[in-house]
Amino acid sequence: MTTNIRIPRRTLLKGIGAAGLGSVLAPLSSRPLYAASVAPITIVINQSPWFDSFRRTVEAYEAETGNKVELDVNPFAGSLEKQRNSVRASQGQYDILIMNSGWFTEMYGGGFVDSITDIDPGFQLDPDLYTLNDTIYYNAEKKSLTSDGKLMSIPVSPLIPMLYYRGDLYKEAGLEVPKTFDALEANAKKLHNPPSMYGIVQRGARGPATVSYDFYPYLYGFGGNIFRNQSEGDFTVTLNSEEGRTALDYYIRLAKEAGHPKTAANDQANVIQAMVTGTAGHVMMVISAASQMDDPDKSAVVDKVEYAVPPSAPGLPTAPALGHWLAGISRNVPDDRKRAAVEFLRWFQTKAAQLETAKAGGIPVNAAVYKEPIAEERQYRWMKPLAEALPHAVNSYQFPQASEVIAVLELGLNRAVAGEIGSVEALNGMAGEIEKIMAGYNYRTGQISPL
Known part of the structure; x- marks a missing residue:
């Protein structure tokens, strides 16, 4: 059964405790506040072991920016079915598609997601973001996943x-x-x-x-x-x-x-x-x-x-x-929602946002996080071996x-x-x-x- 979860604005990362909250808020305050009034967006996503950390990161985004995000949460196969139906409709239901390594090329090759830099030519990729075998790019002429193609997505979970x-x-x-x-x-x-x-x-x-x-x-x-x-x-x-x-x-x-x-x-x-x-x-x-x-x-x-x-x-x-997940923006949604989706991805890729993801139990997509003191803490002992293995990951x-x-x-x-x-x-x-x-x-x- 599909679960629709509406993420309201609420206290940032509710339940992590006062001490944890202070440590999270500190880096947030040093980051620029992104567009304060963009259209609400809907993200279709799968239920998985990393979902809760993504949900909590979205809560942080809402608390910081005031922007609204709705998560439509589904089983693995159900998420794919919903995405396929939405991108083929006259107007899509979902603004951001959380795409698995098994089907993101279907979305690229079918023209179902728009290039992020086509929506916003000023968008800049964070220099420390994992490109995961350049799977965030697509060259339509060559039909290849190469960095000479357009920027089609941002990594959400660099799973291996x-x-x-x-x-x-x-x-x-x-x-x-x-x-x-x-x-x-x-x-x-x-x-x-x-x-x-x-x-x-x-x-x-x-x-x-x-x-x-x-x-x-x-x-x-x-x-x-x-x-x-x-x-x-x-x-x-x-x-x-x-x-x-x-x-x-x-x-x-x-x-x-x-x-x-x-x-x-x-x-x-x-x-x-x-x-x-x-x-x-x-x-x-x-x-x-x-x-x-x-x-x-x-x-x-x-x-x-x-x-x-x-x-x-x-x-x-x-x-x-690679069994990773990527976030792409649907081509068949209104322009204001596309721009709002870009703002979320611009925020999500940063080191500060990804530190929050790590503290919420998720896997950061920004390499700079793996060099932070957090990687030395016992509860994050997986970070160093993961950072060692990721460059060898196979798509x-x-x-x-x-x-x-x-x-x-x-x-x-x-x-x-x-x-x-x-x-x-x-x-x-x-x-x-x-x-x-x-x-x-x-x-x-x-x-x-x-x-």
């Missing part, structure tokens, strides 16, 4: 998977933080003591972007990829390479030998639950769940979870996949039909993890289906030799 591990158990067992997949596997087996403790808990369920997203760091970390070179327009399918097989065999072996017995049914909520209840030694999931680890109302492992960059094969860099899809490819991966990977088919059959089958999709849209594509 990170390795969560039980620091207390590592200390007891004398383990070192794993940098390679071999080390991760050895550590997971060392901690594996089912049913009270699983060495690692992984996602394997089929969903909008579930098992595929959790598989990407393994695929890329072993040197594999879905396509040969998207940036150069070469969509030859390489998923079923030797590197791809190594990655999938490894993912399945972890589940069987050091993982949860029902990995094929695990969704994100199951993975988070396993970690906060103290039954997982490791998980690899988006960093937005970190705030739950130290929440005494949710977690039995407060102050026991540590964070590290995702491992990789020897000689290869860490390669977490999985650079074309509008990504959701069709993801659907193929979701089914094939789920069946492989469940043991319904072997890894070779799964990879060859998915590769064939993906090639058909790309050929159907006249991309330059093909396949490597089957395994």
Whole structure:
């Protein structure tokens, strides 16, 4: 059921306490007050672990500027459906679209969002803002996500998977933080003591972007990829390479030998639950769940979870996949609402605003925040490893039909993890289906030799 949440002006970040309020207000007062009277805007957004921090940041914006924002909050798939319906209407219902990495190119390529600098030629990107593989830009002529294109969006949440591990158990067992997949596997087996403790808990369920997203760091970390070179327009399918097989065999072996017995049914909520209840030694999931680890109302492992960059094969860099969210401005809304949306994004991208996001439990999109004293505090211990990993993040899809490819991966990977088919059959089958999709849209594509 869709929830419409109206965010009224209220005391800034209500509930964080007088001391916290003072620390937040200090940087706000040094920032210029943005347009005091712009049109109200509506933002369509998904319900997620990072939503509350976004909501609280919006509250801060309203309190500072007097501008009004309405949030239309939906499940993951519901948010996409609402966005697609709105941008195709004669007049859009939503001014700002919070777009996931799996569908923002659909919005760019379809002409459904306006360039921010077309709306306001004077708009300047904060120099410390993460551009996340330049996914905030789009070159319509080249159909590429490159910085020579127009500025189409501002990052909202720079999500990538990170390795969560039980620091207390590592200390007891004398383990070192794993940098390679071999080390991760050895550590997971060392901690594996089912049913009270699983060495690692992984996602394997089929969903909008579930098992595929959790598989990407393994695929890329072993040197594999879905396509040969998207940036150069070469969509030859390489998923079923030797590197791809190594990655999938490894993912399945972890589940069987050091993982949860029902990995094929695990969704994100199951993975988070396993970690906060103290039954997982490791998980690899988006960093937005970190705030739950130290929440005494949710977690039995407060102050026991540590964070590290995702491992990789020897000689290869860490390669977490972007699962980020971007904010774009709908093309089919009135000009006054477009201008109001620009004002919000102008404010949102700043270091001061992003410090508030961090204090509210969110993940900052401004690199300057990661250099602030806050990064040294125990509760923000995820910030340094995240800052180390973000420059290596991989954007999985650079074309509008990504959701069709993801659907193929979701089914094939789920069946492989469940043991319904072997890894070779799964990879060859998915590769064939993906090639058909790309050929159907006249991309330059093909396949490597089957395994």
